[in-house]
Amino acid sequence: MIRLEKRPQSSRAFAYLTPLFAVLATFFFGGLLFAALGKDPIQSILTIFWEPLFGEFAFFYRPQLLIKGAPLVLIAIGLSLGFKAGIWNIGAEGQYIMGAFFGAGLGLAFYPAESRLIFPGMVLAGALGGWIWAMIPAVLKVRFGTNEILVSLMLVYVAEQFLASMSLGLLKNPEGFGFPGSRNLQQYDSAHNAELITGTGMHWGVVAAFIAVIFAYVLLSRHRLGFAVRVTGEAPRAARFAGVNPSRLVLFCLGTSGVLAGLAGLFEVSGPAGQVSIDFNVGYGFTAIIVAFLGRLHPIGIVMAGLLMALTYIGGDIAQSQLGLPAAAIQVFQGMLLFFLLALDLFTNYRLRIGRAETA
Amino acid sequence: MDLSAINPILLIAALMSAATPILLAATGELVVERAGVLNLGVEGMMIVGAICGFAIAVETNSPLAGFVAAAAGGAALSLLFALLTQVALANQVASGLALTLFGLGLSALLGQGYVGVKPPRMGDVNLGPLAEIPVLGPIIFSHDPILYIGILFVAGVWATLKFTRVGLVLRAVGENHDAAHALGYKVVRIRTLAIMFGGALAGMGGAYISLIRVPQWTEGMTAGVGWIALALVVFASWKPWRVLLGAYLFGGIAQLQLNLQGAGVAIPVEYLAMSPYIITIIVLVILSADKSAAPGSLGRTFHASS
Numbered sequence: 229m230i231r232l233e234k235r236p237q238s239s240r241a242f243a244y245l246t247p248l249f250a251v252l253a254t255f256f257f258g259g260l261l262f263a264a265l266g267k268d269p270i271q272s273i274l275t276i277f278w279e280p281l282f283g284e285f286a287f288f289y290r291p292q293l294l295i296k297g298a299p300l301v302l303i304a305i306g307l308s309l310g311f312k313a314g315i316w317n318i319g320a321e322g323q324y325i326m327g328a329f330f331g332a333g334l335g336l337a338f339y340p341a342e343s344r345l346i347f348p349g350m351v352l353a354g355a356l357g358g359w360i361w362a363m364i365p366a367v368l369k370v371r372f373g374t375n376e377i378l379v380s381l382m383l384v385y386v387a388e389q390f391l392a393s394m395s396l397g398l399l400k401n402p403e404g405f406g407f408p409g410s411r412n413l414q415q416y417d418s419a420h421n422a423e424l425i426t427g428t429g430m431h432w433g434v435v436a437a438f439i440a441v442i443f444a445y446v447l448l449s450r451h452r453l454g455f456a457v458r459v460t461g462e463a464p465r466a467a468r469f470a471g472v473n474p475s476r477l478v479l480f481c482l483g484t485s486g487v488l489a490g491l492a493g494l495f496e497v498s499g500p501a502g503q504v505s506i507d508f509n510v511g512y513g514f515t516a517i518i519v520a521f522l523g524r525l526h527p528i529g530i531v532m533a534g535l536l537m538a539l540t541y542i543g544g545d546i547a548q549s550q551l552g553l554p555a556a557a558i559q560v561f562q563g564m565l566l567f568f569l570l571a572l573d574l575f576t577n578y579r580l581r582i583g584r585a586e587t588a
Numbered sequence: 589m590d591l592s593a594i595n596p597i598l599l600i601a602a603l604m605s606a607a608t609p610i611l612l613a614a615t616g617e618l619v620v621e622r623a624g625v626l627n628l629g630v631e632g633m634m635i636v637g638a639i640c641g642f643a644i645a646v647e648t649n650s651p652l653a654g655f656v657a658a659a660a661g662g663a664a665l666s667l668l669f670a671l672l673t674q675v676a677l678a679n680q681v682a683s684g685l686a687l688t689l690f691g692l693g694l695s696a697l698l699g700q701g702y703v704g705v706k707p708p709r710m711g712d713v714n715l716g717p718l719a720e721i722p723v724l725g726p727i728i729f730s731h732d733p734i735l736y737i738g739i740l741f742v743a744g745v746w747a748t749l750k751f752t753r754v755g756l757v758l759r760a761v762g763e764n765h766d767a768a769h770a771l772g773y774k775v776v777r778i779r780t781l782a783i784m785f786g787g788a789l790a791g792m793g794g795a796y797i798s799l800i801r802v803p804q805w806t807e808g809m810t811a812g813v814g815w816i817a818l819a820l821v822v823f824a825s826w827k828p829w830r831v832l833l834g835a836y837l838f839g840g841i842a843q844l845q846l847n848l849q850g851a852g853v854a855i856p857v858e859y860l861a862m863s864p865y866i867i868t869i870i871v872l873v874i875l876s877a878d879k880s881a882a883p884g885s886l887g888r889t890f891h892a893s894s
Contacts, residue, residue, distance in 0.1 A: 232677075232891065234891065265697075316681055318685060364869075368869070368872075368873055372873050374869075374872050374873050375819075375822065375872065377628065377681070378815060378818060378819045378822075378868070378869075378872060379869050379872060381812070381815050382812070382815065382816075382819075382865040382866075382868050382869050383865070383869070384812075385811070385812045385862070385865045386862045386865050386866060389858040389859070389861050389862040390858065390862070392858050393856055393858035393859065396858075397856070514689060517685055517689070518686075518689065521682060554696075554697060554700055555696075556693050556694075556696030556697035556700070556807075557693075557697055558693075559689075559692065559693030559696060559697075560690065560693035560694050560697055561693075562689070562693065563686060563689045563690030563691075563692075563693050563694070564690065566682075566685075566686040566689065566690070567668065567672065567686050567690060570672050570676065570678040570679070570682055570683055570686060571671070571672055571676040571678060572676075573676070573678060574676040574677055574678070577677075578677065578891075
């Protein structure tokens with residue numbers, strides 16, 4: 229008879245190995261999925277994971293890794309703080325949109341003035357936009373005990389409608405021949421989040437992501453607030469005795485993740501995306517949830533998971549154009565990864581015992 | 589602006605139809621939560637149900653077969669959630685999110701060949717002279733069968749929870765899984781069945797959107813209805829008849845904003861489209877003070893140590 233026995237202490241080895249096993253299992257079942265779609269599974273996997281890194285046109289794809297990875301890491305770092313403490317912000321997509329809207333809005337308000345102060349101002353506005361949007365579920369939770377999962381998610385739909393209204397109205401490019409969408413910030417030097425080193429994909433968003441990772445690492449391992457986050461997640465009652473104020477923690481975790489998601493939105497809209505349009509957001513806010521879990525809610529893990537997820541986006545695009553693999557297949561692939569991770573996580577906390585139970 | 593274009597009788601009739609997807613999904617989730625499980629994957633199960641139902645209805649030319657397939661599809665997806673949370677003892681919040689993300693991708697993949705296809709129409713139930721009654725006829729007695737089935741499900745769930753042994757056991761498992769286990773009830777098995785019931789109803793709710801409400805297939809067409817259904821269960825304090833009331837309230841808002849869009853009210857379309865989500869938040873704020881009705885073991889992982 230097979231049964232599960234709780235480990236006295238969760239296994240460190242399994243904690244590190246689970247993401248690896250989950251990736252391997254996803255390769256296998258993803259391959260089966262691709263085969264079911266009539267594509268060569270080995271070739272599909274190679275196209276997604278090998279081509280962008282070491283293929284013929286890798287010089288073109290490698291910078292994309294930073295461009296796509298930075299927003300994912302930035303958002304996931306913020307989410308991981310909350311997830312660790314049992315505070316579930318799943319509305320990062322909305323905070324990302326509002327950050328982009330606030331930041332780009334400030335930049336566009338100054339058009340066509342040229343000043344070195346415009347871009348830093350936009351960064352602050354972007355952070356503020358994300359923060360405000362995240363503070364709505366935070367304040368409602370603290371004040372009324374409202375469920376932050378539902379409120380933050382509802383606000384994603386509100387933000388999407390708001391974005392549609394703004395890109396058709398207030399922010400619409402007056403010289404855009406009636407097309408929806410704002411002026412292109414890439415053509416407005418003071419507001420453009422340009423590549424810092426040409427051909428590397430390195431822009432201010434990547435720098436911000438690195439700073440966020442270091443900040444989160446120090447916070448979690450060295451700072452009292454990081455201790456509060458960890459102890460609240462692992463033992464909420466003990467946290468009370470340790471003097472943790474749960475309300476302040478909610479405000480801090482949701483606020484921080486809102487700021488980071490807002491920044492990610494601003495850097496994206498002023499750089500790679502270029503303009504506020506109805507659908508400039510591509511779901512980074514939701515994919516970042518997978519990144520946070522895959523990275524074990526640990527800053528370094530999140531960097532690796534973010535790069536891996538960026539790879540699936542880039543490789544997915546290549547597979548789409550070369551093999552005709554549907555874009556949705558990549559989405560399924562990403563979802564699978566989270567499934568296997570959660571399932572295999574069982575072995576971190578439990579041990580499989582085969583045979584009869586010993587009686588004392 | 590021409591408000592007289594809105595016919596109150598047709599509005600109320602349409603409200604019942606608009607409420608049905610939320611009603612089905614929320615009734616299913618209510619049973620799941622009464623068994624002590626929080627499944628945040630409603631949105632994912634709905635959208636998978638929407639495409640399964642749509643595809644089968646188109647292939648067999650039978651909407652009813654579509655609804656059966658949608659229930660099966662939703663239940664099959666929910667089984668993944670059951671596997672994660674009941675067997676692999678994974679965190680329910682994370683697993684529910686995974687289910688939604690996976691379901692959105694899977695539905696987009698399954699639905700590729702069905703964009704722009706017209707599904708077979710489901711006829712209204714023929715209630716003969718009842719439908720001829722002025723006012724009441726068009727409001728209550730001329731709808732499709734699924735709408736009535738939805739109401740029957742509410743009544744059935746209410747009666748089962750209140751009067752039957754099955755309902756009692758289900759509630760015991762939800763209130764205190766350790767005690768229920770000690771009494772010899774199979775907690776994992778009961779919860780798995782509850783989760784599958786929730787999945788089947790969510791799937792039917794999704795198919796109601798793709799086969800009757802819209803009727804068409806587009807990616808991500810459930811647009812948050814699954815999440816509104818989750819909020820509705822809280823709103824209803826885990827009571828079936830209040831789910832019905834809440835669903836009509838939300839259905840009414842959704843329908844009214846559509847009609848206002850059609851009537852060309854001076855409010856921009858986007859702000860009207862926001863309103864169901866904002867109202868959900870407001871309702872949650874008003875009602876979240878009272879958490880006493882929540883099942884005792886809601887969201888907690890059960891592991892039989894002996």
